[in-house]
Amino acid sequence: MGCQFQFDEQKCTGCYACHIACLDAHYGPDEKGVSCRTIKKIIKQKEGFQKNVCPGCVHCGACIEVCPIHAIYREAKHGLVLVDREKCSGCKLCEHVCPVHVIHFDEEGNMSKCDGCGQRLKEGREPACVRACPVHAISYQREVLL
Amino acid sequence: MSECRIVKTTCGICGPCCPVDAYVRDGVLVSVEGSSDSVMQTGNLCAKGFAAKQYVYNGERVLYPMKRVGKKGEGKFERISWDEAYDLIAENLLRVKEVYGAKATVFYTGYPKWYRPALLRLANAYGSPNFCTESSTCFQAAALAWRLVYGNHICQPDMGRVKTLVLWSSNLHHSNTAMSGMYRGLKERGVCIIDVDPRNTVTAREADVHLQIRPGTDGALALAIGQVMIEEGLTDVEFIERYVYGFEEYAAYVKSFTPERAADITGVEAEKIREAARLFAKNKPSGIMFSASPVVHHINGVQNYRAVFSLLAITGNYDVEGGNCPKGGVTSPCNEFNKVRRLDKQEAIGQTEFPVWFDLSCDEAQCIKLADYILDENPYPLKALFAMGMNHRMWPQPEHLQRALEHLDFFVNVELFMSESSKAADLVLPACTSYEREQVHRLKGGRFLFSNRAIEPLGESKNDIEIITEVLRRMKLHDEVLEQGYEQYMQYILAPSGLTLKELKEHPAGMQGRNLTEPSTRNFEHELFNTPSGKIELKSLVLERYRGSHGYEGLPVFQDFRENAGIDREQFPLILSTGCRKPQFFHARLYRVEWLKDLEQAPLVEIHPEDGNKYGIGEGDVVKITSPSGSVTGIAEYNISGAEGVAYMYHGSGAGDANKLIRKEYVDPISGFPGFKGYFCRIEKVEE
Numbered sequence: 001m002g003c004q005f006q007f008d009e010q011k012c013t014g015c016y017a018c019h020i021a022c023l024d025a026h027y028g029p030d031e032k033g034v035s036c037r038t039i040k041k042i043i044k045q046k047e048g049f050q051k052n053v054c055p056g057c058v059h060c061g062a063c064i065e066v067c068p069i070h071a072i073y074r075e076a077k078h079g080l081v082l083v084d085r086e087k088c089s090g091c092k093l094c095e096h097v098c099p100v101h102v103i104h105f106d107e108e109g110n111m112s113k114c115d116g117c118g119q120r121l122k123e124g125r126e127p128a129c130v131r132a133c134p135v136h137a138i139s140y141q142r143e144v145l146l
Numbered sequence: 147m148s149e150c151r152i153v154k155t156t157c158g159i160c161g162p163c164c165p166v167d168a169y170v171r172d173g174v175l176v177s178v179e180g181s182s183d184s185v186m187q188t189g190n191l192c193a194k195g196f197a198a199k200q201y202v203y204n205g206e207r208v209l210y211p212m213k214r215v216g217k218k219g220e221g222k223f224e225r226i227s228w229d230e231a232y233d234l235i236a237e238n239l240l241r242v243k244e245v246y247g248a249k250a251t252v253f254y255t256g257y258p259k260w261y262r263p264a265l266l267r268l269a270n271a272y273g274s275p276n277f278c279t280e281s282s283t284c285f286q287a288a289a290l291a292w293r294l295v296y297g298n299h300i301c302q303p304d305m306g307r308v309k310t311l312v313l314w315s316s317n318l319h320h321s322n323t324a325m326s327g328m329y330r331g332l333k334e335r336g337v338c339i340i341d342v343d344p345r346n347t348v349t350a351r352e353a354d355v356h357l358q359i360r361p362g363t364d365g366a367l368a369l370a371i372g373q374v375m376i377e378e379g380l381t382d383v384e385f386i387e388r389y390v391y392g393f394e395e396y397a398a399y400v401k402s403f404t405p406e407r408a409a410d411i412t413g414v415e416a417e418k419i420r421e422a423a424r425l426f427a428k429n430k431p432s433g434i435m436f437s438a439s440p441v442v443h444h445i446n447g448v449q450n451y452r453a454v455f456s457l458l459a460i461t462g463n464y465d466v467e468g469g470n471c472p473k474g475g476v477t478s479p480c481n482e483f484n485k486v487r488r489l490d491k492q493e494a495i496g497q498t499e500f501p502v503w504f505d506l507s508c509d510e511a512q513c514i515k516l517a518d519y520i521l522d523e524n525p526y527p528l529k530a531l532f533a534m535g536m537n538h539r540m541w542p543q544p545e546h547l548q549r550a551l552e553h554l555d556f557f558v559n560v561e562l563f564m565s566e567s568s569k570a571a572d573l574v575l576p577a578c579t580s581y582e583r584e585q586v587h588r589l590k591g592g593r594f595l596f597s598n599r600a601i602e603p604l605g606e607s608k609n610d611i612e613i614i615t616e617v618l619r620r621m622k623l624h625d626e627v628l629e630q631g632y633e634q635y636m637q638y639i640l641a642p643s644g645l646t647l648k649e650l651k652e653h654p655a656g657m658q659g660r661n662l663t664e665p666s667t668r669n670f671e672h673e674l675f676n677t678p679s680g681k682i683e684l685k686s687l688v689l690e691r692y693r694g695s696h697g698y699e700g701l702p703v704f705q706d707f708r709e710n711a712g713i714d715r716e717q718f719p720l721i722l723s724t725g726c727r728k729p730q731f732f733h734a735r736l737y738r739v740e741w742l743k744d745l746e747q748a749p750l751v752e753i754h755p756e757d758g759n760k761y762g763i764g765e766g767d768v769v770k771i772t773s774p775s776g777s778v779t780g781i782a783e784y785n786i787s788g789a790e791g792v793a794y795m796y797h798g799s800g801a802g803d804a805n806k807l808i809r810k811e812y813v814d815p816i817s818g819f820p821g822f823k824g825y826f827c828r829i830e831k832v833e834e
Contacts, residue, residue, distance in 0.1 A: 013319035013326060013348045015729045016193035016745060023741050024177055029199040032740060039745070048786050049346045131179060134190045134326040 003079030003116065004141045005058045005127070007100075009042065011137035014052040021132035022056075025117060036114035037129055038102050056129055056138065057081070057102045057114035063094035078142065080116035116140075148172055153600040154181060154654040156587060157195040158258045158580030160732040164191055164324055165656075166198070168581060168600035175202055175581055175601050180324075183655040192323035193730050193742065200739045201579065202604070206563040208576040209605025218552040221569035228606065228616075231573060235532070236620035238556040238572075239272065242530040248273035249492050250527050254513065256280045256535025257733070260585060261610040263482040264628060264635070265534060266509065268614050270486070271623040275494040276528070278513035280540050282496075286508050287442035287817035291451035293506045294686045296464065297676030298472050303433020307468035310338045310429040312422075314364070314454055316437035317347040321727035338429055340422050342367065344723070345794075346787045355422050361723050361792060362824035363412040364441050365450035365704035370408030371423040371457060373400040380427035382462030389670055390459050391677070392685025392700065399701050411706065413789065427461045431468025434458060440726070443822040445707050447814045452686070452702035459682045465667055473666045478592030478659025479642035481627075484509075495519050495528070500818045501696070505688055514541070514818040517550035517810070532617070534560040534577065534610055538567045539734040539798045542808035542820040543775055560613055563738060566800055576607035583609040586636045586650065592663075594645060595656035611635060689816070698816060707824050711812070713774060718826035720757065722773060723788075724804035725797040725822050734798030749802040751780040752794040753829065758784055761829055768832040771795065773807035773825055779832060793827060 019037040027033035037054040044050065059081045064072045071087035072094060074080070090109035095101075103113045117127035125131070130138050153168045157178070165181035178198045180190040211231035216222025226234075242250050253269035255262055257280060269277040292300035303311060311332060318325045332339065333352060341353035342364065350356045359367055375381050376397050386393050405416035412419075426432045434454060441451045463469035488494075488509040496512030497504050503512045513519075520528045531551070536559050538547040551557055551570035559571040568574045582603040587595040603609075615628045615635075627638055637647040644660030674680035678687035685700040692698045708715075730742040737743050751769055763769055769782045771793065780795060780802050788794055795804035805822070812821045 013323075015320060015323045015326070017190060017196060017323060017729075019745070020193040020196035020730075020741055021179075021191075024196045024199060029203040032744075035741075043786065045786065047346070049351055050786050051348050051351075132190055132196065134192075134323050135330055 002061065002074055003059055003143070005056060005116070005130075006139045006141070007055050007058065008137045009053050009055070011135050012051075012053040013135060014054070015134065016054065017132040017134060018056070018129035018138060019054045021128040025120065025128035034104055034106070034112050036102060036112075055100045055102060057116075058100060059114070059116060060099065062097045062099060063103060063113070066093045066097045068093065075118065078116060078118060078121045080118055081113075082115060082118070083111055083113055085110060150176060153598050154596075155600045156580050156585065156595070156597040157191060157198060158260070159194045159198070159201060159736070160257070161259070162322065162324060163258065163260070163580070163587060164195060165595060166191065166195065170600050173601055175199055190324060194732060194736060197736070197739050197741045198581065200741055201736075202581050202601075204563060204738055206565075206738050207604055207607070208561055208564050208568070208574055209607060210576060211606065212574040214572045218572075219548070219570045223574060231575060232616055232620045234573060235558055235617050239530055239532065240621055242555060243272065246527050246529050249275055249494075251530040251532060252276040252278060252495070252513070252516070252528055254278045254531060254533040254536055256533075256537050256540065257735075258580075261534065261614065263486040264611045264614045266486045266488060267625045267628055268532075268618050268623075270489050271618055271625045272621065273489065275489045275492045276511050276513075277488050277509070278495070278511045278516070280535075280537070281508070281510060282513045283540050283819060283822075285438040286503075286510075287448055287814065287819040288436055288438055288451055289508060290503065290506060290817055291442065291448045292436070292455055294448070294502070294683065294688055295452055295455050295459065296472075296682055300436060301470050301472045301474065302435055304431070304468050304471050304474045305332065308337060308431055308433040309468060310340065310426050310432040312340045312342065312426060312432070312434045313349065313353065314342045314434055314436060315440035316435060317343065317345070317349045317727060319348045320729045321437075323729060338425055340425060344788060344792065345726070355418065355425065357412075357414045357418060357422060358789065359412040359414055360789065361721055362444040362446065362450075362707050362821075364444075365446055365453040365702065366403060366408050366411040366706075367414060367419065368450070368453035368457060369400045369403040369702070369704055370405050370419050371426065372396070372453070372460060373403045374405060374420050374423035375427045375457075375460060376400065378424070380424065381460045385462040386460060389675070389681055391679040391681035391683045391687075393460070395701060396456065396684040399703070403704070426457065430461070430463060431466055432461065432463045433468065433470050440823055442814065442817060442819050443725070444824040445711070445812060445814050445821040446705045447819055448816040449699075449702045449704065453704065456684050456702060459684065464682065465669055467667050471665070471667055473663075473669060475590060475665055476592045477663045478594070478644075478661055479663070480588050480594070480639050480659070481642055482639050483588065493525060495525070496818060498525060500816070501692055502688055502698070502816055503818065505691075512818045514813060514820065515810075517541070517547040520550040520553055529555040531557045533558065536567045537565060537734055539803055539805060541810070542805055542812065542822070543810040544803060544805050546810055560610060563735070565734070575613060576605060577610050577613070578603040578607040582607065584636070586639045586647070588639075589656060592643075592659045593656050594640060594643060594650055594659060596647075596650045596653075696815060707821060711826065713826045715826065718773060718828050719791070720827050720829060721792045722771070722804075722807060722825045722827040723792055723794050723823045724808065724825075726794055728796055731796055731798070734800075737799050747781045747783070749778070749780040749795060749799045749804065751782050751829065752785040752788065753782060754786060754788060754790040754792070755784040756790045757793070757829070758782065761831070763829060763831050768834065770830050770832050771807060771827050772830070773809070773827040775809040776806050778802040778804065778806050782829075793829060797822070
């Protein structure tokens, strides 16, 4: 059993609420931080329309499969895909297989990805991005068969 | 680590003041979230609100009273005590009053708006007619346009029952994110949405009909819609006969605005104009959702919005269920906001140029020309400025105002941040954010909410109203409401509602007032309109008063800024639209909040790729934008949501302010509002 975050690109209005809520949930006011909700531009040329959307990790586990040193794992309680940053060697294989392009490496080669707001889940709260989205474009399902 | 506690408070970063659950540990704000139990809110904040920590604990916060020690404008200050600061204010303001008269002191307030009535009380007690606000460039012109037609306060449609809703220039998914859920709900209920917007925004894309006009042509579109309604017999003849003044002249005027002619002016296909007119007139009840600024940030703005608002009257959608209803919701009475009257015995600034602003009083002076009044000492000398949140970047050609501020004898700015405008001040006083003070909020539905103090004020910062009250006392002036102190002031606000401050504090989700006024419609059947004719005025008798002196016309005439501005279009081929809302900014204040600032390169100049090709500009290129009033440098980005020939740029950045490009004399002659969203420019790549 795992979990799944879903993101409905159609519903997203590009308001950035989730992007900033993610920063608020994980960083202090003096930290620059990296939001786990990335920004992607969608262009519909024929319709003369474009918008930015904020996709995030869907906890699919593709990165687990590819990690040569098993630094990425699925946590048991909430089914989240997490990284052991001590173990991570910075090979970036995970970055290449990520279907939504939401795994990042900083200049020192440290990997960062969405932690599913595990701490909030423990407290019985929704993940920050799910709670923040004004149009319910992001959802979290706790138990899905993988 | 100790436990987090949740404090029920509110965000004060922009206008709506959304309820917030502040997570506080050991007296420190650690996280924010939309209030979990608010009755009126879906429980979310916008991007701006979620950046609260970086706003509250910002390195630019003013923490102590600061007195200028360098030359004016140099930005050198030293810390002084509050006592010393209050004495300095009293001494200087009383001196100016003694030498030049009370009107030589201007009282000014920027955002947020909550303490406005208290500052007006101070201006009144002091005796100056010059109480001014940032509404000299925002919202009031829209309210003025409405008041000229209907004689009362501008109102939104009855969202619960409306069947056809016109969103006239409002990208609410980005400008008012908390309304996104409501908007989607309308769609689910099957409401037909007509969106008028020069850009194909995320909001426009969800509409049934999108009328993608060229900026500033709103009036021509509205007149053409009126023409179709009249020609096709879709108007409410009985309503017009009984309640509308000037219809025949209006009908004669709109006759030439055929959809074909309007298509040439607005760029919207004639058939789409007809479709919108029929939908609005037939699928009733219909309502128009107004927006504070986009329509009135044009030099024909008030007349354009009058043409838009007239559509409610001619189709009988005014003050009916599902239409725009001035008394459409439950309300509970309270004191203060919109209840304190400005002193109007003496001529205020702006009164000569913009008389209608004062005839239909909004209880503030029009200070768009503040810089000229200061520098030219015309209509009379202005020597002191007591400001709270003065931000010169709200004005066109802001550098001109900054110079004028440095010319004042005495300028106090009460601020959250050591802003650029503050650097021109003699004294900068630290205000606290909404997280650091208590406040009584009046909400929709006759509800009230108590906003708690989540954290102690940073440094020696104070609640604005406590500052105002102490300034009043030091000058030995009197105001019976303020003098009672802040706790009593909050109780005073609530008193007419039948609630006590004590019980409101005990109800974290807020309370509905005990004294309630139920909604009512069709009030026109038993009361006259508050206009000179007593009717809805398609031809305004207030404007007609100034036909000779100011050249105003009673009908909502359309004048095309592209023909009237006298600008050489060969030199300035692009239309420049500044300040269209972005989800992450609110005027100048949020450029200092890194999480928000980092969302895009700044200052960003958005152009259509066809214009990029035409002028040899690629994405990410450094570009120079030049208008008849100056140049700024920015970074180009393509955006196909806007039409070819229009460049968009947000304002307020110290790194390149779009407002520098707007000539200060380029204003709507009725409201004084600058043509921020319809000026002219050219764009060139800057070779590196």
